[in-house]
Amino acid sequence: MFPVRKKKLSLILSLLVLLLTLTVLEVLAKEEEKISIDGDLFTMFFNEDIITVEKSVKILYMDMIITAEKAQYKRNIEEVIIEDNVLVRQEDNIIKSPYLWVDVEEEYIIFSGGVEATYFYAQKEGEEKEAIYIWSDTLDVWDGAASAWAQGNVRAIYQDFTLTAEEAHLDQKEETLTMLGNVYVEREDGSWFSCQKGVYDFVKETITAYGSAEDKVKSEFIRPKDGEN
Amino acid sequence: MVGEEKNNRVNKIKVILILISLLSFSLASWQMTRKLEILIGLEEDLSFHFRLADNDVVGWNKGELIWRLQVSNILEPPLKDKHSGGEELILRDIYRGYFYRQDEILFTFTVEEAHYNTRTGDLVLYDCRMESPLGDWLVTDKMYYDKKRNDLRAPGPVVGNMAGTDFKADEMRVYFDDEEINMFNIRMVHSLKKK
Structure with a gap:
């Protein structure tokens, strides 16, 4: 009788210990997420909620390193407005803009004032990464910076393609670049096509162009000269 | 008659x-x-008052109440301050202090010891912990209130928490006239709720 009871008791105890360990781990994991802000000069006025950090500002948020000359936020750091020479590094990716707004809790970021983004992408693991350059008026970043939505005067360069559109969505999970509105794609050899929607698949290395009844896909391909690929 | x-x-x-x-x-x-x-040097422009009755030492500047120290019982005899030429009161057994702005408490503080210069009206606080009415707090080794500049300076490392954000700075200055707080070479860390 007793050994069976002992076994049950030890099983219950083990389960309790496991549950406790899991709870502690969960709490620790929850505490891990942080935003840190460093700067040379911190300014706050009496009875005001706004805090300004200036000169050599460095912000660590998610896996991004943000540097700028000025950052402003409310005491509870729900959102941060970052200005002057904003430079964001996330792994190899670099984004530059004059102005950046960060919704800290929602993990949503908007660059504005003329954005220059450089993403690096390797088709296969171990392969050398290739740069995708994107210029736009604004750039929204979310989903842990995996998704980026460029809007207004979008221009992108990847390999020997130059792409222009009204909007572009870079999805690093799906590994696609979707361009929307007056899309124009040109290769170095002079080939081009225009459409209303174009999707570049980084894995398949294909571009799919979509037209509409009013605005069909137009294209011109240059046949390689003899001896050229 | x-x-x-x-x-x-x-x-x-x-x-x-x-x-x-x-x-x-x-x-x-x-x-x-x-x-x-x-x-105790209080005849000078009546800018500082010393109230023996309720053990309060009060600092005024330009007609405005700036600080108040509640000293529980001991007031050490005045010592000659070689640097300022004035006399320095060493205040111990302080159980609470206050900094004010427009008659409202800006910070409350606790200190181990305070030195008050009767000639200059300056105040030096040692081993301070300051708290704001909003619950923000900071600790530092030493703070100077300069009457002439009407500012409070913590020249050493300042460590604290503001609205849930931990911070550490090399120096802090509180300008009462400009109603401004500056901290230099600051690092702030704010924990986020994980989704």
């Missing part, structure tokens, strides 16, 4: 004498208070 008149005169003289003695006593008391004020 003559005897009654004599008695009235004597009474009058008595009253006059009592009045004179009362007046002399008041004058002597006033002189003594004045002497005490002079001793």
Whole structure:
């Protein structure tokens, strides 16, 4: 009788210990997420909620390193407005803009004032990464910076393609670049096509162009000269 | 009649004498208070007041209440301050202090010891912990209140928490006239709720 009871008791105890360990781990994991802000000069006025950090500002948020000359936020750091020479590094990716707004809790970021983004992408693991350059008026970043939505005067360069559109969505999970509105794609050899929607698949290395009844896909391909690929 | 008149005169003289003695006593008391004020250097433009009755040391600047220290019982004898030429009161057993702005508490603080210069009106606080009415707090080794500049400076490392954000700075300055707080070379870390 007793050994069976002992076994049950030890099983219950083990389960309790496991549950406790899991709870502690969960709490620790929850505490891990942080935003840190460093700067040379911190300014706050009496009875005001706004805090300004200036000169050599460095912000660590998610896996991004943000540097700028000025950052402003409310005491509870729900959102941060970052200005002057904003430079964001996330792994190899670099984004530059004059102005950046960060919704800290929602993990949503908007660059504005003329954005220059450089993403690096390797088709296969171990392969050398290739740069995708994107210029736009604004750039929204979310989903842990995996998704980026460029809007207004979008221009992108990847390999020997130059792409222009009204909007572009870079999805690093799906590994696609979707361009929307007056899309124009040109290769170095002079080939081009225009459409209303174009999707570049980084894995398949294909571009799919979509037209509409009013605005069909137009294209011109240059046949390689003899001896050229 | 003559005897009654004599008695009235004597009474009058008595009253006059009592009045004179009362007046002399008041004058002597006033002189003594004045002497005490002079001793601790409070005669200067009445910008600082020392209230023995409720053990408060109060700092004023340009007619505005800036700080107040509640000293529980000990007021060390004044020491000559070689640097300022004034006298320095060493205040111990302080159980609470306050910094004010427009008669409202800006910070409350606790300190181990405070030195108050009677000539300059400056105040030095040692081992301070300051708290704001919103619950923000900071600790630092030393803070100076400079009456001339009307500012408070913590020259050493300052560590604290503001609205849930931990911070550490090399230096802090509070400008009462500009109603501004500056911290230099600051690092702030704010924990986020994980989704």
